[in-house]
Amino acid sequence: MGQLLSIIAHILMYCSLLFQQRMAALHRLRQCHPTGTAISHLHTSSRAPAKQHYKMLVLGGGSGGIAMSARMKRMLGAENVAVVEPSEMHYYQPIWTLVGAGAKSVASSGRPTASIMPSGVKWVKSRVQEISPDTNTVRTEDGTEISYEYLIVALGLQLHYEKIKGLPEALEHPKIGSNYSVETVEKTWKALQNFKEGNAVFTFPNTPVKCPGAPQKIMYLSDDFLRKTGKRANANVIYNTSLPVLFGIKKYADSLWQIVKSRDLQVNLRHNLIEVRADKQEAVFENLDNPGETKVIEFEMLHVAPPMGPCSVLKDSPLADQAGWLDVDKDCLQHKRYPNVFGIGDCTNLPTAKTAAAVGSAILESTLRYDGYSSCPLVTSYNTVVLAEFDYNGQPLETFPINQAKERRVMYHMKADLMPYLYWHGFLRGLWGGPEPYRKLLHLGMK
Ligand SMILES: Cc1cc2nc3c(=O)[nH]c(=O)nc-3n(C[C@H](O)[C@H](O)[C@H](O)COP(=O)(O)OP(=O)(O)OC[C@H]3O[C@@H](n4cnc5c(N)ncnc54)[C@H](O)[C@@H]3O)c2cc1C
Numbered sequence: 018m019g020q021l022l023s024i025i026a027h028i029l030m031y032c033s034l035l036f037q038q039r040m041a042a043l044h045r046l047r048q049c050h051p052t053g054t055a056i057s058h059l060h061t062s063s064r065a066p067a068k069q070h071y072k073m074l075v076l077g078g079g080s081g082g083i084a085m086s087a088r089m090k091r092m093l094g095a096e097n098v099a100v101v102e103p104s105e106m107h108y109y110q111p112i113w114t115l116v117g118a119g120a121k122s123v124a125s126s127g128r129p130t131a132s133i134m135p136s137g138v139k140w141v142k143s144r145v146q147e148i149s150p151d152t153n154t155v156r157t158e159d160g161t162e163i164s165y166e167y168l169i170v171a172l173g174l175q176l177h178y179e180k181i182k183g184l185p186e187a188l189e190h191p192k193i194g195s196n197y198s199v200e201t202v203e204k205t206w207k208a209l210q211n212f213k214e215g216n217a218v219f220t221f222p223n224t225p226v227k228c229p230g231a232p233q234k235i236m237y238l239s240d241d242f243l244r245k246t247g248k249r250a251n252a253n254v255i256y257n258t259s260l261p262v263l264f265g266i267k268k269y270a271d272s273l274w275q276i277v278k279s280r281d282l283q284v285n286l287r288h289n290l291i292e293v294r295a296d297k298q299e300a301v302f303e304n305l306d307n308p309g310e311t312k313v314i315e316f317e318m319l320h321v322a323p324p325m326g327p328c329s330v331l332k333d334s335p336l337a338d339q340a341g342w343l344d345v346d347k348d349c350l351q352h353k354r355y356p357n358v359f360g361i362g363d364c365t366n367l368p369t370a371k372t373a374a375a376v377g378s379a380i381l382e383s384t385l386r387y388d389g390y391s392s393c394p395l396v397t398s399y400n401t402v403v404l405a406e407f408d409y410n411g412q413p414l415e416t417f418p419i420n421q422a423k424e425r426r427v428m429y430h431m432k433a434d435l436m437p438y439l440y441w442h443g444f445l446r447g448l449w450g451g452p453e454p455y456r457k458l459l460h461l462g463m464k
Pocket residue numbers: 076077078079080081082101102103104109110111112113114143144145146171172173174196197198227228231328330361362363364371372373374375376392393394
């Protein structure tokens with residue numbers, strides 16, 4: 018199985034690379050944006066006195082930052098590229114959904130940052146503290162000033178557990194977990210294993226989130242686990258979401274509603290978690306359609322998707338839009354006011370779901386036009402997935418010529434086995450440009 022997956026992954030990456038090379042050649046004839054500026058044609062003049070200088074500076078060494086730095090290394094040479102990233106470890110976050118349900122180990126989700134940093138690229142092991150695009154400089158927390166010609170911002174987003182009353186302390190409690198961080202993901206699995214009877218409660222916050230499917234994926238997995246262990250008859254499985262819908266894309270939402278009904282899962286829309294009382298095992302929700310009305314739910318297990326927002330260094334910089342996200346052109350990912358600044362991933366204000374899949378497609382498209390492709394493998398049990406794929410217009414943009422709204426076992430293997438392999442061996446090397454070539458091939462060029 019492992020060898021087969023490895024062969025498939027290599028073929029996929031080879032095709033992806035060929036496709037990207039062809040598109041890049043096309044791009045030399047056609048600019049990405051009529052009023053935009055391609056990287057190779059940019060001219061920047063001001064250069065503030067600084068201790069270090071790089072032609073290409075990348076802020077953040079997560080999924081987007083590492084993949085882009087690998088690409089920039091090939092384009093400009095390793096000595097011209099630097100990445101500012103404080104963490105010693107790099108994590109493949111999408112697998113945390115399965116870690117929280119005990120189907121994968123947390124160790125399998127991480128590798129040392131040193132091992133995935135493109136060789137020869139300078140790793141500045143620090144946190145960016147200030148971004149000054151008017152002088153083309155950034156300052157790190159140890160006071161180093163770095164100047165750049167081009168900047169790629171890939172700072173991800175910030176989790177705000179502290180915005181829910183009682184939650185930071187509550188995360189010490191054995192019955193509360195969150196798949197959203199490496200420190201708390203294993204707690205979800207412990208709480209699930211220790212479940213006896215009562216309410217298993219899952220939440221979705223009242224903010225933009227990364228991977229909007231993740232808060233409910235763990236609900237389906239927990240339901241499956243409780244059935245397998247004979248505890249489901251004594252459990253109420255409850256999903257309280259701030260959203261007015263179960264999922265943003267109707268085709269997949271319709272399918273999920275059927276699953277929810279058939280498995281007797283309780284979904285409460287417009288319910289926002291505002292407080293956790295760990296000692297009493299109570300969660301307090303506000304009704305967003307009726308401000309001031311609150312509801313207290315006792316729980317035997319609680320999974321929290323915390324509020325999220327742009328990271329403070331970006332929010333406080335001139336690069337941010339009014340909400341604090343990186344203000345980029347949605348077609349070519351170039352900053353709207355600073356033409357030598359580009360952005361990728363969760364930190365941007367692109368109107369699409371914040372996912373690694375979106376990052377992958379944007380990597381290819383950043384030199385062409387990005388169509389907003391994003392994807393969410395909705396894990397609905399320990400062996401099935403509904404594979405949602407869609408564009409900026411909320412229209413399904415499916416890779417396979419089959420109905421992807423149906424639960425399928427093969428999609429589960431893709432999520433659990435193939436995608437992690439592609440991530441470590443292709444995506445982070447900047448070789449994965451999204452599924453577009455396969456979509457075209459499988460639909461005989463019709464999509
Ligand atoms: C539970 C869960 C399930 C998910 N499931 C899926 C899925 O099934 N499919 C999918 O496509 N995506 C999924 N995602 C989302 C996916 O992981 C993210 O969208 C993706 O990692 C975004 O990449 P990024 O580079 O924008 O941000 P990140 O990968 O988060 O990287 C941001 C980096 O910036 C660094 N940073 C932060 N602040 C600073 C600073 N001040 N200075 C320097 N560096 C800084 C951080 O240390 C981090 O390394 C999931 C995420 C979670 C948590």
